[in-house]
Amino acid sequence: MHKAGMSMNFPRDVLFGPDLFQGFQLQHLFFTQEISHITTLLQESVRNSQTRKLLRLTAECLRLELGVPLTIGHTPYEPFEAYVTPCWYKTVWKFGAEHPLAIHEDYPDVQLLRAGDQFLMQAFVTGGFRGQELCWLNTMRMALKAISLADIVTADGRAITQQAYLLKHSNGLRDVFDWPRAPPGAWDDDFALLWRQALKKCFISPFGVQHSRVLLPQRRLRRWTECSVLNNWNWFFAEEERRIYCFCKYMKRWNIYVHDNRGKYCLSAFSADNLPLAANQLVTLAHRGTQRVPECPRYWSQCQPDQDPNSYNPMEESTPCIQAFFDGLLQSPRILLDKCILPSDGGEVLAQAIASGTAAAVSDGSFDDTRQAGSSAFIIAPSKDKGVEL
Known part of the structure; x- marks a missing residue:
């Protein structure tokens, strides 16, 4: 400036x-x-x-640390930035939040696992936690290797597990991710007290005993x-055998816990x-020394998610005939096909011509049977210079 x-x-x-507007038109260094x-x-x-590999690794690690889905330009920067490690990707996220732009990427985001599930960090932010408390x-x-409420609740979805409440471990459903140490x-004690206060403020019903872990009705x-939860779950209860x-x-291998006369299970x-x-x-299991107490066993029950019609691709399926194939194309919103009429012979002449190698042109579908002509077609030629006359 002085120079x-x-x-x-x-x-x-x-x-x-x-x-x-009579400005000097100098580029701001941070903006540039x-x-x-x-x-x-x-x-x-x-x-x-x-x-590209470094950027993808940074983006995936930031999403795991963030604990909520991230879309640059849509996910607010405040107050989530308080607990995210400063990095190159974080500055891009901040810039996207401050300006009217959005970047949609193909990086995998964290997902919810149950109906009524919610992300823990989103719930803590909604509960009023900010700054250093949010970071802790x-x-x-x-x-705990947890992302959503489903990672720390019992199988019936009605209470926080004892091990998650005591900051021991989660349900193990997210162990496939590469978590930091x-x-x-x-x-x-200050950390444990803050964790229990956050759970009570955001999820646990206040009408109970001091260390009740029962969820609010609207949080269940x-x-x-x-x-995939069924393949990642680690504890199963056999009621008839009285084994876990x-x-x-x-x-x-599967370790077996057997039942004793006091309602507990020993390895x-x-x-x-x-x-x-x-x-x-x-x-899920509550620990009582070397013994285990089952918490709210529940049979597997899954909601069938609504299928996106745009995800249906008839090209990936095998069809018994050409008519069924075109019927599938007409039903798919991914294929721009409004009408399809097959020849009266069912396409036998066309199939024979393709099999014998005499087919020379392909029409766009506007072929007229009366005039035996089409308005548009492309020629099958052996090279660019040498064509085949029709």
Whole structure:
């Protein structure tokens, strides 16, 4: 500024304003930097480069840390930025939130698992937690490997599990993600108190005993909407056998807990290679020393999600005849086909011509049987220079 003969306190509106309004038309450094970031993001997203892999890794890690679906330009920057690690992708998110633009990416977002489910961090923000408290809650959430309420509730969806309430572990449904390492050792009393306060304020019914974990009626979860949960659930209850089967990820076997006379279950010396058919109820376990107490077993019940008609692709299915194939094309909104009439011979002449190699042209569908001519067609030629006359 001094080298250019201008004061450093020059009005910024005039300094960065366009020359159309008598401004100096200087580019703001931060604005120029973020435009360059967006350009790099769009260009590298379609390339098979090392930069693309780094950007994708950063975007997926940020979404896992954020705990809610992220769309640049639609997801608000405040107050979620308080607990997100500063990074290159975070500045792009901030710039998109401050300007009228939206970037839609193909990166996978975190999903809900049950009807009535909700994201934990969204609930904590709605509950009024901000700043450092929100950052601590997110640290504890990531240590539990939980994203939504379904990760910390019992199988019937009516109460918080004992292990999640005590900051021990979640239901294990999100263990497939690459989570950061949890802080070593036990949680400090201040952290545990904040976690319980957040759960009581956002989810737990206030009308109960001191450490009641029963959810509010409007917070209770219903049927599952994600079928992969059944393969990722670790505890199953066999009511007739009075046994609980717990999957051991290291041994790849099912540990068996047997029932005692006091209503509790103890780990036996036996295990099973496969889950028996009698173990057909999902269950979570409360710990009582070395013994386990089942919490609200429930049979598997899944909601069939509404199928998006735009996702139907008839080209991926096998059809018994050409008429059924075209009927499928007419029903698909992805195919721009309004009307289809097959020849009277069912396409035998066309099939024979294609099989014998004598077919020379393909019409756009406007073929006239009376005049034996079409308004448009393209010629099948062996090369660009040598064509085939029709």
